Amino acid sequence: MTAVADGAEPRPMMGSGAEFDLIRKLLARANSDGRTGARDGSSVVEWGGVRLGAGDDAAVVEGGRLVVSSDLTVEDVHFRRSWVTFAEVGERAVTAAASDLAAMAASPVAVLISLAVAPDEAEAVLSELGDGIGAALGRLGAPLVGGDLSASPGPVFIDVTVLGASEEPVKRSGAHAGDELWVTGVLGGSAGAVRVWRAGDEPTPGLRESFVRPTARIGEALWLADQVRVRAMIDLSDGLVGDVGHLAAASGVRVVIDPRLVPVHPELADGDGLPLAMSGGEDYEICFAAPPGVTGPRTDEFRERFGIDLTRVGHLEEGSGVEIAGANDARDGGPGGFDHFSLRKGSR
């Protein structure tokens, strides 16, 4: 999950590129006994005949059937209690974690949640969190099977681990030059709500909903994996440009995004919408690469079935990095490059 920078001035926080690099460093160090084979930004470990992968949206365990991922939500980093209720925080934390299962085309199997709450407010906060967690689990159809609970010196911390099952997990690494790049839904709403809150105002209901009640696109992802020959997939937690940078790096291709095609949330003002949609993050929509001509004829069926649009936003070429079509210079969208991407600077 992207860190939402807190404070009056926009400033780079851990998240997106920097987060990715730090996790990779930690993985490399922790696995330094040589059992890790890093390849295209993803770590694959052999373990007693069981293949384990890290560096994708979720790690693949148990010979490819089980995928697992964790997602952390921290008070005053990912949310403020003046913006949202703790029921909304609990629901969103579970959904954000489950979005990593969607990105792998995996079905939720079980959830573990670790919570740290200040003792003097534990009963009220845990009761509210429990309501939201229960709502999200009900929607996922997955039970809570474990976790941990601790006092906190202040801020509320929620770490959600999701286990999912997939006969054939879709990775970030399968895209080919020539593929089309597609996204589900509309983008920028969640970051738009945060921007309004930061300015001291209340977002419109639609923007607020984007932040507090995103959808883990699990049904959508399973349908897409089954129906349109999806070759690589990722969920949009860090923002479109940052996330497709991971896909480009993992697949060894160059991603070209046409900003005129990007589906901007309809409640965002004209001039502001595109930068937020390109780099805002935390929309938890799905972005995927598929062979040309396969997805287009299915968009009406998809809209009828799921109530949201499928939109082609670009294509893949030989090369590396992320190019914004029509921009003056092509920028390197790989890990690390994203934090310096000019659209992002403008959006926060």
Add this chain to the structure above:
Amino acid sequence: MTAVADGAEPRPMMGSGAEFDLIRKLLARANSDGRTGARDGSSVVEWGGVRLGAGDDAAVVEGGRLVVSSDLTVEDVHFRRSWVTFAEVGERAVTAAASDLAAMAASPVAVLISLAVAPDEAEAVLSELGDGIGAALGRLGAPLVGGDLSASPGPVFIDVTVLGASEEPVKRSGAHAGDELWVTGVLGGSAGAVRVWRAGDEPTPGLRESFVRPTARIGEALWLADQVRVRAMIDLSDGLVGDVGHLAAASGVRVVIDPRLVPVHPELADGDGLPLAMSGGEDYEICFAAPPGVTGPRTDEFRERFGIDLTRVGHLEEGSGVEIAGANDARDGGPGGFDHFSLRKGSR
């Protein structure tokens, strides 16, 4: 993991009994769609033919082969940075989580770690944590396959999720009246170190080592499960009396502990040692119930193999709760009762 109360006065924190109750409430609420069958304090959920259990040391997934557990470490709750290095914190956090696998007689398969660190110290703290995490993973022989990373508004948070494999997980619920109760190693050292630190002194090397470098008794637990017909097992994270209370509740038996038999850490002073050994917590030794007469003849072999003692500390009877043999009145050691247990009050 038990919360270590912080502050000058001993005061009840979330942890042990209270933590257990809150997790149960959250589990009950989150699983309120009726798929949870609570039985003897443990939740079992049917999921597409896969049995999931919660409320034990680890949840059992995938038809019983895979177990999974999370363990949270919070700065100024579980440790202070004036006591230990972050390398020690990282190593201990992974070991504490892995101890839940030992309690189920499961072998580590993979680890996920979510970290929240203040941005201005992230590089140094993560580097140190990485050293300790790497050391612990090396000892476990398990790779880090995922996790999350966030900014923190201040305190360091570490949530470790461990996945393990076991052909036949040992639960808390299999003990019979008539069984013997055994523990590995010596008890009270970790809580003893905390008490010395709180008093502003530096613990002896042995006590300090108990706190900073406990051992997840995985090899020991696998051997015991295989060799002495262990019927129920638990790791000692909350303290002997509190943890056997969980075992008693899950198995539907009464646990009788003979305090004269309890193996007190040799560096604890005479009068202080027993209360710390009975209720101190975070020793991460293993406590198990086995049929009478089976374990005794194997203690020499165990000591030779693992370098620590096996000690019989009591037995199981018909009934419920925990009885301290020789105490004036038998106390209810079930969930909730532990926090009021007099030995604990004396120990903090």
